[in-house]
Amino acid sequence: MQRICVIGGSRYFGRLLVERLHAAGHQVTVINRGSTRPPAGVEHLVVDRGDEPALVAALGSRTFDVTVDQVCYTPVQAAIAVRAFAGRTRRYVMTSTIEVYDPAATGPTALPAHTPVPEEHVDPRAWPVAPDLPWDDEAYLEAHYAEGKRQAEAVFTRDGGFAFASVRSAHVLGGGAQEFTGRLAYYSERIGKGEEIAVHAEALPTVFIHYEELADLLLWAATASDFTGPVNACSDGRLDVRELAAVVAAQSGGTPVHRTVAAGGTASPFSFDRHYAMSNTRAKELGFAFSHVDDWLPGAVGETAAVTA
Template structure:
């Protein structure tokens, strides 16, 4: 596994071990590997060093948690070509964001299927400044689209891209701070900035995402993109209502027009994903409202903990 130093990646390692699999973790060594795994400390961006570190090893499957650019994907495709039969990349809902690519318009209320972004035909531009951190941050979605495309067009192994919804849960492990943003504002009674006509998005619990990645790596032979999201799209006001019920306070909003900046998970454009393909392949999802109150409670426990 490439990455796996935090959040659902660490949980995936534990679940692979519990299922009896031998696990090797590849990362730069910024944090120790979980007990019982082989740890290869190497920078994935250094192709020669990566190939040297791999030595003569072969793998049944590679799970890539931290591939953000076509350059990284091309290095990995060369390094792991002939070493693995299957490659699973963790991708993102952001590949569907119509604000970052010329994608077909999807009617509001229609959940977006995988075929809207086909990595087998997506244009790859290696000449763009992917090594520039500011450029990469501003082009995160396109970096993921092109990384998928490199693997899909490589043909050196079977490839699947797990396109994850917004991941929540895990208390202090949820490092983005987006759920904490809402909890703080609603608890303190301060205004949450939201679009007046905010559109729904989709979410997934970090444990469910780890379960789907385990399934993608060890159960299904399906290739291509697979959307990963719990049932039940939710807009920012629905999210706020769940949090408000947990903290015992009323959410206060300040409305802004479409196109203006707003809080996380307030969207003025539609790209909530469909999980129908994963279901058809045999994976079962929970409903967002089944786990979201517990995720909020975990985050509250963290915010209430003494510092």
């Protein structure tokens, strides 16, 4: 049994992670602002993680083997966590995102064209941090989501007094009504109604992960592995937007109707005009076994179609 703290953990794969940690016999503490209670038997600390004095007071004398941070979006939040958890946790795992590799910010890779990007392409040890930017402005944060995650990783890597790992998640799908982003429902509904899907002329593939697989990987990262640094989390197999639409159509009926947008135009979710795929080789070498996207995507589409019908 390990003592594990989960910051966030109120919905989707975060809640599933909490359930699986508890079911595995670990002593789990959840920290959130109280909108959703954790399962019975899980300790619940209601506090805003951005309020440092309140967070420190809520933690009290508690110590943890591992802390899993599901809701760190800025370098300011990361710096607060570094101070609050100093001496309180042996290891810290942050949920990050594929968005950290957005070529619009990181620039082109030195890899051959369309090669899945490895973790070292964005090295948090060298990424600049600017805590004085307006990170508390919701509109600014939404527009700079990827940069906030990059800078948060950098703060933990350089300033944390504990072992630190980040899990850079691919686009998460599955779960029917649980999929709060609504992106899979978007395709199911539009294809079912024969409505247009806006795509780039040369849409490039990206990578995905099922929400249950991401919960499994976070469970593994927290309890079964001591790796540090970033690790990419994505199922095997890549899909572009047209291939994704074809899977949705095969499961839910209808025929995809594509409308090509001009360069720089707004397209549907998961239509990318720049390379957006990660390599999952490091996680495999560390011992995690991924599914293939073909193994679970049809079922996820079916779950979503049943909810949106």
